[in-house]
Each structure stands twice: as structure tokens, then as C-alpha cells.
Amino acid sequence: MDITRIHNLDLSYISTFALRCAVDLDITGLIQAYGRPMPLNELARSIPIPPEKDSMLGRLMTLLVNKGIFAQSEAGYQLTPASELILTEGSNMGANVRFTTYAEVIKIWSRLSEVLKESGERSLFEKVFDGKNFWEFTKETPEYGKLFDNAMASLSNALMRELIQSYQPIFDGLNNLVDVGGGTGTAVKFIAEAFPRLRCTVFDLPHVVAKALKSESFDVVAGDMFEKIPPADAIFLKSVLHDWNKEDCVRILKRCKPAPLKFYSWLRPVFWFK
Numbered sequence: 444m445d446i447t448r449i450h451n452l453d454l455s456y457i458s459t460f461a462l463r464c465a466v467d468l469d470i471t472g473l474i475q476a477y478g479r480p481m482p483l484n485e486l487a488r489s490i491p492i493p494p495e496k497d498s499m500l501g502r503l504m505t506l507l508v509n510k511g512i513f514a515q516s517e518a519g520y521q522l523t524p525a526s527e528l529i530l531t532e533g534s535n536m537g538a539n540v541r542f543t544t545y546a547e548v549i550k551i552w553s554r555l556s557e558v559l560k561e562s563g564e565r566s567l568f569e570k571v572f573d574g575k576n577f578w579e580f581t582k583e584t585p586e587y588g589k590l591f592d593n594a595m596a597s598l599s600n601a602l603m604r605e606l607i608q609s610y611q612p613i614f615d616g617l618n619n620l621v622d623v624g625g626g627t628g629t630a631v632k633f634i635a636e637a638f639p640r641l642r643c644t645v646f647d648l649p650h651v652v653a654k655a656l657k658s659e660s661f662d663v664v665a666g667d668m669f670e671k672i673p674p675a676d677a678i679f680l681k682s683v684l685h686d687w688n689k690e691d692c693v694r695i696l697k698r699c700k701p702a703p704l705k706f707y708s709w710l711r712p713v714f715w716f717k
């Protein structure tokens with residue numbers, strides 16, 4: 444029904460913040476620690492919340508069960524493959540939830556129509572944050588920068604093993620690889636560990652690589668991909684090109700040397716050149 448369509452969309456932020464609430468209360472960790480299906484009252488006392496809030500917690504859990512984040516049987520709540528991704532010792536995707544629900548950034552979306560009506564190329568971010576683009580804001584707001592780094596690392600934790608498995612033959616015969624816009628190096632760490640003879644480099648802006656993982660297995664190079672990208676047999680661009688318009692993407696790709704011979708794409712945000 445059309446009324447449902449509109450309502451599902453205009454209230455979809457409730458699901459977003461229900462997930463954020465589950466992350467903040469570490470419901471995933473508590474259910475895991477319980478070791479068997481966890482009844483509502485046990486969950487409520489473990490968080491802990493006042494007893495008069497138990498039914499509110501029950502409604503929160505019903506929503507999250509409905510969304511496939513948790514499973515429910517008569518005995519109680521259990522983890523699903525989705526909530527396992529949130530576990531800190533798993534992919535830690537709770538870090539991504541904290542980043543996408545950052546209060547100061549969430550509230551700017553209510554001004555989207557203002558940006559559309561305004562002439563010029565300014566993004567929503569630049570309008571609200573005094574002309575600063577996303578990357579400048581991330582640099583100048585260390586708390587947000589850290590959330591961003593952790594979120595990116597969690598996504599790499601969640602998908603790099605599968606990506607490497609899917610593309611194993613592509614890596615054969617490569618001597619070196621540069622992960623352009625590679626953040627703090629989580630993705631390249633997976634590649635370097637899987638292919639110890641491949642010399643890997645993470646390349647990103649100076650303030651980002653300053654926080655890079657310390658590892659013997661890959662090199663760290665600071666720079667600006669619009670100016671110069673270290674040459675390599677393979678250039679790896681994961682979740683980078685979608686941040687830029689067509690002209691900027693062409694500028695980045697022109698800096699990739701040698702020029703790409705082959706193009707591979709795995710899921711939308713992953714691009715690969717060899």
C-alpha cells in the first residue's frame with residue numbers, strides 16, 4: 444500500500460537508531476557471553492536497565508529480530524550471522540554503525556533540499572560545515588576521524604577474506620600492489636598476509652597514514668592521489684571512486700601507472716586495476 448511505502452521510508456530512521464542502541468548497549472556481546480538463548484529479563488538485568496523499561500527493551504528486540512539482527516525462540520534471543528558481524532572480536536561492524544549515526548552528521552540531512560536549490564557544486568557537507576569537505580572535516584574533528592577509520596577497518600574486516608578468495612588468481616604473478624586511499628591499512632594487511640611475496644603499500648593522505656597499522660608486512664606512503672600515485676603492478680581502489688564525481692575519478696585513474704590493462708569489480712565499491 445502506498446501509505447505503508449511512505450511510512451516505511453519516513454520512519455526508517457527508527458530502525459537505524461534501534462541498531463545504534465543495540466551497539467551502544469553491547470546487546471550482541473551480552474547475548475554471546477550468556478552462551479545460550481537469552482531471555483528478555485536476563486538481558487535487561489545484564490545491561491542493566493530499570494525493570495520498568497523491560498517492555499521497551501522487548502519492543503526494541505522485536506524490531507531487531509524482525510530485521511534479522513537477532514533471532515528469537517521460546518528460550519530467548521540468539522545471535523544471527525548479522526549480529527556476529529557486530530561483535531568486537533569479529534568484524535566490529537558496530538564501529539560502522541557509530542560512524543553512520545554520528546549526531547552532528549545525521550542532522551545535516553534535513554537540509555538536503557536547501558543544497559539542491561542552491562547554485563554551484565557545493566555538497567551538503569560543505570554547506571553545513573563552513574565550506575569544509577568531508578575529508579577536511581574528518582581531519583579537523585579527531586573524534587569523527589577515529590570513528591571513520593574504525594568504520595572503514597570494520598568493513599574491510601567483514602569482506603576482505605571473501606574478496607581475496609574470489610580473486611585469488613588475479614594476485615598470482617604480481618610483484619607489488621598499492622592500495623590507493625587505503626585508509627589505515629586494514630585491507631592491505633589482509634592482502635599482504637595472504638600473499639607474503641607480494642610487496643604491498645598503503646597510500647593515503649598524510650594525517651590518515653599517520654594512524655596506519657604498524658606492520659612489517661606492508662609499506663606506508665603519504666600523498667595526494669590527485670597529484671602522484673606510486674607506480675605498481677596493481678592499483679587497488681576499494682570504496683574510493685564512489686566518493687568523487689566523474690571528472691575527479693578520471694583524474695585519479697590517470698595517476699595510476701602503468702595504465703590499467705584490466706578492470707575488475709567486486710560488489711559496487713571495489714575496483715581493481717592490473
Ligand SMILES: C[S@@+](CC[C@H](N)C(=O)[O-])C[C@H]1O[C@@H](n2cnc3c(N)ncnc32)[C@H](O)[C@@H]1O
Binds near residue numbers: 596625680
Ligand atoms: C571511503 S574511504 C576508503 C578507505 C579504504 N580504501 C577502505 O576501503 O577501507 C576513502 C579514503 O580515501 C582517502 N582519500 C581522500 N582523498 C584522498 C587523496 N586526495 N589522496 C589520497 N587518499 C585520499 C581518505 O583519506 C580515505 O581513507
